[in-house]
């Protein structure tokens with residue numbers, strides 16, 4: 221793909237990640253060269269689809285850090301979208317706990333590199349009530365990350381009442397375009 225607009229689409233293990241192939245196609249339709257990264261758990265959920273997703277993006281799907289002697293297999297990011305963002309991944313990112321997840325490591329370092337960052341949580345209202353959640357959202361927003369939570373983004377559901385097909389991917393892709401326009 222010849223486009224120089226590179227979107228890193230980074231997903232963690234919440235049900236909307238199972239639709240990521242359609243999201244890749246939508247982003248490609250908007251002119252993005254998409255590189256797909258997953259947490260280890262999300263990669264496990266999508267295991268049987270990983271070869272298809274790699275072929276679709278034209279890049280390796282990454283869920284692990286590269287080895288020291290290996291070159292970076294992706295072109296540099298224009299912008300990154302971390303979605304769906306689980307409670308675990310958001311808190312790890314905000315707290316700088318990068319050891320367990322390549323995408324958290326990338327997103328943590330991207331703040332300092334000045335790469336435009338958008339994230340859309342996928343957490344129910346019970347997770348929202350945990351005292352760390354609000355701290356994490358404020359930390360990320362304070363670092364310049366655009367967090368799509370509430371009206372115009374992801375509106376948390378009650379536990380057990382999530383609807384993955386209603387996850388507002390379109391709002392996330394619109395925010396990505398706005399970040400770089």
Ligand SMILES: Cc1cc2nc3c(=O)[nH]c(=O)nc-3n(C[C@H](O)[C@H](O)[C@H](O)COP(=O)(O)O)c2cc1C
Nearest residue numbers: 232233234235259260261262306307308309342343
């Ligand atoms: C069916 C299922 C649905 C889940 N949905 C969510 C969710 O919507 N939000 C969330 O934060 N965690 C959810 N979890 C829990 C996460 O998958 C779990 O915390 C996992 O360790 C997150 O890892 P990751 O952030 O590295 O992807 C779900 C787990 C399962 C099995």
